[in-house]
Amino acid sequence: MPSNRLVEKEKVATYASVLFYSVFESGGRDAVLRVRDEIEQVVRIIRGNATLIEALCSLAYSPEQRNTMARETFTECVSEFRDMLALMAERREMDLLAQVEPVFVDVLQEKLHVTVVDVVTVVALDNHLRDIIIKKAASELGTEIVLRERIDKSILGGILMSANGKRIDASVFTQIENARTLLKKSSDGGES
Amino acid sequence: MNKGAKKGMVKALAVVSSAFAVICALPSLAFAEEKSGVAVILPDMNEFIPMLIAFIIVLIILAKFGWPVFDGIVKKRDSQIKQQLEESEAARIESERLLAEYRQQLADAKKESYQIVAEAKQAGEALKADITAKAQAEADNMIAKAKLAIETEKKAAVAELQESVVDLSCDVAARLVSSDLSDKEHRAIIERYVNEAGSFNAK
Numbered sequence: 001m002p003s004n005r006l007v008e009k010e011k012v013a014t015y016a017s018v019l020f021y022s023v024f025e026s027g028g029r030d031a032v033l034r035v036r037d038e039i040e041q042v043v044r045i046i047r048g049n050a051t052l053i054e055a056l057c058s059l060a061y062s063p064e065q066r067n068t069m070a071r072e073t074f075t076e077c078v079s080e081f082r083d084m085l086a087l088m089a090e091r092r093e094m095d096l097l098a099q100v101e102p103v104f105v106d107v108l109q110e111k112l113h114v115t116v117v118d119v120v121t122v123v124a125l126d127n128h129l130r131d132i133i134i135k136k137a138a139s140e141l142g143t144e145i146v147l148r149e150r151i152d153k154s155i156l157g158g159i160l161m162s163a164n165g166k167r168i169d170a171s172v173f174t175q176i177e178n179a180r181t182l183l184k185k186s187s188d189g190g191e192s
Numbered sequence: 193m194n195k196g197a198k199k200g201m202v203k204a205l206a207v208v209s210s211a212f213a214v215i216c217a218l219p220s221l222a223f224a225e226e227k228s229g230v231a232v233i234l235p236d237m238n239e240f241i242p243m244l245i246a247f248i249i250v251l252i253i254l255a256k257f258g259w260p261v262f263d264g265i266v267k268k269r270d271s272q273i274k275q276q277l278e279e280s281e282a283a284r285i286e287s288e289r290l291l292a293e294y295r296q297q298l299a300d301a302k303k304e305s306y307q308i309v310a311e312a313k314q315a316g317e318a319l320k321a322d323i324t325a326k327a328q329a330e331a332d333n334m335i336a337k338a339k340l341a342i343e344t345e346k347k348a349a350v351a352e353l354q355e356s357v358v359d360l361s362c363d364v365a366a367r368l369v370s371s372d373l374s375d376k377e378h379r380a381i382i383e384r385y386v387n388e389a390g391s392f393n394a395k
Contacts, residue, residue: 122370123378132386140392156370159382159389166392170385172369176362183358 012096015084016103020111022080032108033146035081036116039101042074042085046097056089063090070094102165109164115143120150120160120171137163 023035046053052073056066070089074082088094109115117137119125125133130147137145141163152160157172373381 121378121382123375123382125382126379129379129382129386132383136386136389137392153370156366157373157378157381158385161386161389161392163392168389168392170389172381173366176366176369179365180358180362183361184355 012099015100020107038077043098056094057092115141116146117163118148120152
């Protein structure tokens with residue numbers, strides 16, 4: 001008899017693969033990549049909103065009500081993804097979404113032979129920078145690279161890249177923080 | 193003095209009185225005629241013989257009746273004196289013994305008092321030393337704690353100051369980077385960082 005953990009793992013794998021195939025069928029690679037971003041955003045929203053996750057998993061509402069609630073909450077999402085969210089809410093399995101995300105990315109990379117590299121910068125990338133980044137990532141990861149660009153002023157400068165759960169932090173913010181930590185550490189052992 | 197002795201004394205006095213009366217009854221013989229020359233210093237037989245007789249009589253009477261009484265009195269007195277001397281000697285010995293005993297007790301008491309004083313002095317000294325040592329230790333401890341607290345405060349203040357300086361420097365650097373750099377400069381930094389950055393395959 002399979003344990004709860006195995007059952008859960010199977011459910012997560014099923015959600016991820018069904019979502020991938022349905023989205024790929026309807027919108028192709030771009031839709032899949034968009035869904036990937038949407039999953040990430042929805043997970044972030046759910047993690048930061050305890051009331052929402054409670055409501056989406058509450059027994060006080062009927063499955064139909066939870067389904068409707070999820071659909072109306074995530075109206076901006078790709079329809080296949082929205083359907084899956086509604087189903088998860090109906091079944092009170094919204095907490096599995098965080099586990100679906102990495103599995104979906106794995107399926108995406110495996111099926112499309114593509115690695116999505118998230119890039120965060122202070123200014124928008126130009127083509128020259130894109131080429132450099134893609135070249136570097138492709139040489140290291142050995143797959144086709146798709147960049148997901150995001151501008152975030154809080155990193156002050158430099159670049160933040162992440163792919164396959166690995167992260168290269170070459171931001172000015174981190175460098176300043178490292179310098180701050182180093183200076184504070186060195187000042188601790190200074191005058192006696 | 194007992195009754196017998198008193199009686200003897202009275203008898204002897206009576207005899208002596210009688211003999212004295214006999215002697216006094218013959219004055220005419222004593223002053224019968226005048227003498228000259230050596231005869232002045234020689235005894236007149238007419239006076240001497242009766243005087244001698246009277247003396248002998250008195251002597252006999254006294255020897256017979258007076259002497260035993262005096263002898264008894266003297267012996268009795270002698271024995272009394274001896275007894276008193278013995279008693280006084282015994283008392284003296286006893287008093288000397290008591291004196292020696294008292295002296296010994298006094299010496300013992302003195303010795304004991306000296307010992308008590310010495311012990312008290314010693315205990316006092318020990319107590320004083322103990323209190324002094326404790327006070328010193330406490331003072332040392334307080335000083336050490338105060339020094340430690342001062343040192344800690346000083347270190348904390350210095351560390352805080354250094355941290356403030358570091359924070360300020362980093363904040364200034366961050367502001368300079370974020371506000372003073374142009375997009376072109378940012379892109380140049382990005383390019384440099386991408387080339388210098390670590391690998392996705394790094395472990």
